[in-house]
Amino acid sequence: MEINKVLLTKKFMFSASHRLYKPGLSDSENAEIFGKCSNPNGHGHNYILEVTVSGNVNDETGYVIDLGELKRFVQDRIIYKVDHKNLNLDVEFLKGINPTSENIVIRIWDVFEKEFKSGNVKLYSLKLHETENNIVEYRGGKL
Amino acid sequence: MEINKVLLTKKFMFSASHRLYKPGLSDSENAEIFGKCSNPNGHGHNYILEVTVSGNVNDETGYVIDLGELKRFVQDRIIYKVDHKNLNLDVEFLKGINPTSENIVIRIWDVFEKEFKSGNVKLYSLKLHETENNIVEYRGGKL
Amino acid sequence: MEINKVLLTKKFMFSASHRLYKPGLSDSENAEIFGKCSNPNGHGHNYILEVTVSGNVNDETGYVIDLGELKRFVQDRIIYKVDHKNLNLDVEFLKGINPTSENIVIRIWDVFEKEFKSGNVKLYSLKLHETENNIVEYRGGKL
Amino acid sequence: MEINKVLLTKKFMFSASHRLYKPGLSDSENAEIFGKCSNPNGHGHNYILEVTVSGNVNDETGYVIDLGELKRFVQDRIIYKVDHKNLNLDVEFLKGINPTSENIVIRIWDVFEKEFKSGNVKLYSLKLHETENNIVEYRGGKL
Amino acid sequence: MEINKVLLTKKFMFSASHRLYKPGLSDSENAEIFGKCSNPNGHGHNYILEVTVSGNVNDETGYVIDLGELKRFVQDRIIYKVDHKNLNLDVEFLKGINPTSENIVIRIWDVFEKEFKSGNVKLYSLKLHETENNIVEYRGGKL
Amino acid sequence: MEINKVLLTKKFMFSASHRLYKPGLSDSENAEIFGKCSNPNGHGHNYILEVTVSGNVNDETGYVIDLGELKRFVQDRIIYKVDHKNLNLDVEFLKGINPTSENIVIRIWDVFEKEFKSGNVKLYSLKLHETENNIVEYRGGKL
Numbered sequence: 001m002e003i004n005k006v007l008l009t010k011k012f013m014f015s016a017s018h019r020l021y022k023p024g025l026s027d028s029e030n031a032e033i034f035g036k037c038s039n040p041n042g043h044g045h046n047y048i049l050e051v052t053v054s055g056n057v058n059d060e061t062g063y064v065i066d067l068g069e070l071k072r073f074v075q076d077r078i079i080y081k082v083d084h085k086n087l088n089l090d091v092e093f094l095k096g097i098n099p100t101s102e103n104i105v106i107r108i109w110d111v112f113e114k115e116f117k118s119g120n121v122k123l124y125s126l127k128l129h130e131t132e133n134n135i136v137e138y139r140g141g142k143l
Numbered sequence: 144m145e146i147n148k149v150l151l152t153k154k155f156m157f158s159a160s161h162r163l164y165k166p167g168l169s170d171s172e173n174a175e176i177f178g179k180c181s182n183p184n185g186h187g188h189n190y191i192l193e194v195t196v197s198g199n200v201n202d203e204t205g206y207v208i209d210l211g212e213l214k215r216f217v218q219d220r221i222i223y224k225v226d227h228k229n230l231n232l233d234v235e236f237l238k239g240i241n242p243t244s245e246n247i248v249i250r251i252w253d254v255f256e257k258e259f260k261s262g263n264v265k266l267y268s269l270k271l272h273e274t275e276n277n278i279v280e281y282r283g284g285k286l
Numbered sequence: 287m288e289i290n291k292v293l294l295t296k297k298f299m300f301s302a303s304h305r306l307y308k309p310g311l312s313d314s315e316n317a318e319i320f321g322k323c324s325n326p327n328g329h330g331h332n333y334i335l336e337v338t339v340s341g342n343v344n345d346e347t348g349y350v351i352d353l354g355e356l357k358r359f360v361q362d363r364i365i366y367k368v369d370h371k372n373l374n375l376d377v378e379f380l381k382g383i384n385p386t387s388e389n390i391v392i393r394i395w396d397v398f399e400k401e402f403k404s405g406n407v408k409l410y411s412l413k414l415h416e417t418e419n420n421i422v423e424y425r426g427g428k429l
Numbered sequence: 430m431e432i433n434k435v436l437l438t439k440k441f442m443f444s445a446s447h448r449l450y451k452p453g454l455s456d457s458e459n460a461e462i463f464g465k466c467s468n469p470n471g472h473g474h475n476y477i478l479e480v481t482v483s484g485n486v487n488d489e490t491g492y493v494i495d496l497g498e499l500k501r502f503v504q505d506r507i508i509y510k511v512d513h514k515n516l517n518l519d520v521e522f523l524k525g526i527n528p529t530s531e532n533i534v535i536r537i538w539d540v541f542e543k544e545f546k547s548g549n550v551k552l553y554s555l556k557l558h559e560t561e562n563n564i565v566e567y568r569g570g571k572l
Numbered sequence: 573m574e575i576n577k578v579l580l581t582k583k584f585m586f587s588a589s590h591r592l593y594k595p596g597l598s599d600s601e602n603a604e605i606f607g608k609c610s611n612p613n614g615h616g617h618n619y620i621l622e623v624t625v626s627g628n629v630n631d632e633t634g635y636v637i638d639l640g641e642l643k644r645f646v647q648d649r650i651i652y653k654v655d656h657k658n659l660n661l662d663v664e665f666l667k668g669i670n671p672t673s674e675n676i677v678i679r680i681w682d683v684f685e686k687e688f689k690s691g692n693v694k695l696y697s698l699k700l701h702e703t704e705n706n707i708v709e710y711r712g713g714k715l
Numbered sequence: 716m717e718i719n720k721v722l723l724t725k726k727f728m729f730s731a732s733h734r735l736y737k738p739g740l741s742d743s744e745n746a747e748i749f750g751k752c753s754n755p756n757g758h759g760h761n762y763i764l765e766v767t768v769s770g771n772v773n774d775e776t777g778y779v780i781d782l783g784e785l786k787r788f789v790q791d792r793i794i795y796k797v798d799h800k801n802l803n804l805d806v807e808f809l810k811g812i813n814p815t816s817e818n819i820v821i822r823i824w825d826v827f828e829k830e831f832k833s834g835n836v837k838l839y840s841l842k843l844h845e846t847e848n849n850i851v852e853y854r855g856g857k858l
Contacts, residue, residue, distance in 0.1 A: 008278070085754060136292055147392075155419075180656060481709075490670070491675045497607060565721055
């Protein structure tokens, strides 16, 4: 009886560098599309990732999910792989994409889809803050 | 004609202590489930409660609801009862539960359900921030 | 095939003054309804406007929308017209309303509806923070 | 024996409008000096005032000063007089000045000098945040 | 030649409960002095501790101090002992004091004095945020 | 008569990448000293730079300095050169140093020393936030 859903959000931070560009184009063509974000030597951000899951409250514990369990999953499978890394070169699950915030959250969603199992707790939303003012959110493609 | 809904959110802060545990279990059994959150002498937080209501904009005032009215309700019925209190021992509307953030927001929702009347303004969402990084949201059980 | 939607949010700040009142009423009648917000000489805020649009990720760029394009639209059509202004007297698109946060976001939504065109990118939500603790959100009238 | 000083800071918020201008100059001359800050109909801010006092820790209470006492003083003598007010027109202790942040903090310092008595507790610093990015600090004129 | 000093600050968070009271007084006498902070069952906070050290920049590393070294010291000797604890009952280095913020920072300073050795790096300041609005700072007793 | 000093602070943000390492050492030797900060492909941050100047309040304007003048200087001479850049490779005034926060603020101080002239306004302090939790401050070498 999935009738009493609570959303639980945990925030994580990682520091990474990236460069936005399309491989087939010249530096000046990339600069035209991506502006200062395509600087050939890269730039970087302190990203904040907000992971929101949904589930019923467990009668025994009063938890949707043990936050320690969620933290370990996200730290091990995601944060560890992107923190203090170059998002164009160093991250297996980001291979083959232009590392915009939009593409990054979709790929992180895929990691959850494949690897995250915790009773009937489901991933509800991922928010990625590239700066304090620029944020993307992904809920699996539907709104 | 409920056709032009606006959401209005007001944030409140309270400082409280709590201990997570199941009454029937020993301290070490509770420690296994709740970790450092089950410290027998308790710990505490500066909680932030975000109350979001929905309603139509009143043609006369331009308000969904007078923020003063909302503030008085939340201060009197909720914040006054939990601020600078022990959530396991001091709060009538939290009796009989393990005071996890999930259980707290559900009980606060119940207080609204029973006591909050303000035209066709409805409670839409409650968010409770236990720390800057851990947040629960409840929208009455549906998503 | 609009099947893989991402939300993109950009935050903007503006500093403005306003006074809440109904034109037909006396100062004391307005004070009864709007309290200190109806001070005849006005008061002011650092408003934060969060603009959220939805769209599919462009295969070429990895963007929902070029943030520069969104920034220029919001800066030129909205922020430029309200920043360091009196919201009762100086702003064309706020004429004829009591400048509550609720009325302001609805009028900003109207500006988007009339003037914002960017492929299949759509305005999804506007949030206006009047202070750190008081926030309204508008999603076009539906929830 | 004033040998073990602790600094204690309390933050306060107020929302006010103002206009920067020199009375003897025309609107266009003022605009040249003060730019958008001299808009004739004014603009406004959510100001944050940080009051820092210094003193020894009282052996009986463990306090430098009872925060309630400090709060009442600042609320009654300062915040109550500027919150939801026009800083050019409504505030006795700001009469005769151009209400820049620099001038405002100096005048607030004067209010403390005249009216604040609390054992050997002394005002140490006033910080005024006009926006998140623009802040002035005054320590009585010395550094 | 200690002539080119840089200050380095690292922030830490801990969640703890406490009760303010003087042992020899009754609950009602304590309530008169400490108000809601003397609630017999306690309350709590998410404390933020800012540790600032001063030192010369090492020519080899470009560091004042390795942040990892500072982090380990503060985590092991201080945060580990207060996080998710009751500050009246559970913390050896707070024994015998009324756990006001003032008394807490002085005792944390003492821990540094006794145990922290790192070349010519010195503790410069401790700031303890009890809430977002209430902060104490200690610089060893001098200003 | 420099007798009534006010401090004025303006905050700036820039996004940059860097790698910490000593040129003469191998990757593994650098990893031993700088840990994850020496990742060969770099990482990055959203840096916040707080520039604090001191000066007397101008009787005519009520300003220590026109914030627009300060903003233009910092944007043109500093932020423009580091924003969306690689701090090891792209920035003239950072050549020859390991781009730790300590070294970066000292070099930015040097830029001010050489190029910033504005009456008797003086640079008082530079704070550089590498992340929300790690901050350095430089006041010209003295404390």
